[in-house]
Amino acid sequence: MEYLDFELPIKELEEQLDKCELIGKESEVDVTESCKNIEKKLLKTKKEIYKNLTAWQRVQLSRHPNRPYTLDHITALAGNTFMELHGDRTVKDDKAMIGGLGKIGDQSFMFIGQQKGYNTKTRQYRNFGMSNPEGYRKALRLMKMAEKFGIPVVTLLDTPGAYPGLEAEERGQGEAIARNILEMTRLKTPIITIVIGEGASGGAVGIGVGDVVYMMENTWYSVISPESCSSILWRSWEHKEQAAEALKLTAEDMKKQKLIDGIIKEPLGGAHYDRETAFKEVEKTILEAYDKLKKLSTTELVKKRMEKYAKMGEFKG
Incomplete structure (x- = not known):
């Protein structure tokens, strides 16, 4: 440990x-x-x-090397029913973004999420969980497939951000994320989103437009990481703790501001201390959320989702 x-x-x-x-x-x-x-x-x-715990300490826990990643959650949730699907049918298969079909009990789900690596070799292979445009296009392709067959979508967010490299920008990183946001708002199937680790910037939002959005207790969700915020405002990473507090990025802060729908309780010490309990809590949350969403008609589902995001950022003077 x-x-x-x-x-x-x-x-x-x-x-x-x-x-x-x-x-x-x-x-x-x-x-x-x-x-x-x-x-x-x-x-x-x-x-x-x-x-x-302070906001910065929550950020540290979300990055803990022993913390379960997307594939760990999917394996625990769907077991050997999970079938990974590859490629965006345009450029290549992005290893930082994974997705595929799997079952929880008798119900099929399309699982999509960012995957980090466990050691130097796998971190490079997974590009540290930072997706290229083809990753977002693969995610959208799988969502559209789920919509076609009436399968609910579960997205698991855990990324330090979309890949900021020149080649990613050349292949349309901004457009790919924007397209996902647009298409997800009107996708005609339930979308359940859970932040299981880091939820950074457009890299997370690119697969994070859900009918319901949950955060695990020791995760964060923000437009920018505390280190990057500190380097912009103070020209140094030394003020990252102060930046973390100011960004209001913890699950508790996000719930207070009505930007998420709920917080998933973690075992004492974090999800890595008792993985099985953490997995069960995530499974329970997914099934309870789907139970409510499946009762809505397609029209109601899309309307409620659009209204949910239209209300964000509204203030009365």
Whole structure:
């Protein structure tokens, strides 16, 4: 397990607990009471740390190397029913954007999301979760396929942003994202969107126009990352913590501003501490959301979705 800087007190207590349990196994000394005391202290420390997280600490948790990525969620949700589909039928297959058909129970879904890598090799292969235009065009192709067959769409957001390279701009990065936003607003099938990690800029919004949008507890969603915001305003990354607070990018902030529909609770310490529980919460959220959306007619569905986004940013003076 890797620990973030603010988690070091937890690391120390977990190491103490491991040593205590080892002594109990390797010797005849009864250390049961000592281990129980450390366990109590560990639980108390965890609760104190995780209930008072700053916006920047949430950002750090969303990027935790052990945090489950899109494919982890899809595998847990759909198991061996998932069939990945490739290519945008124009340029190539974007490895940062994945999608395909899968089932949760008896219900089919079109799963689409950004995929990051687990090590240097896979991070390069997945382009660090940053999609090129062909990734967004592939996503749109799959959404249109889902619409044709009346299959609901589930999008899982986890990206530091769309790929900013020259070749991406040459192939129409801005147009591809804008086209997705336009087409998603009028797609005639339910769209359930969940931020499972980083939700940065147009890279996330390009597959994030949902009938319902949820954020996992330790994720963020914003037009810009705290580091980039800091570098623009202060010409340095040193003010990233201040930028994170000002951007109001946490799930709680987004819910208060009515930009998302709900927050998915995570296990104490984050989704990586208890993956199975996190996966079950995501599954429960998807099924509950679909249960409500499937009752709407196509016309009502599209109308409500358009109204939802038209209301955002409205203020009465």
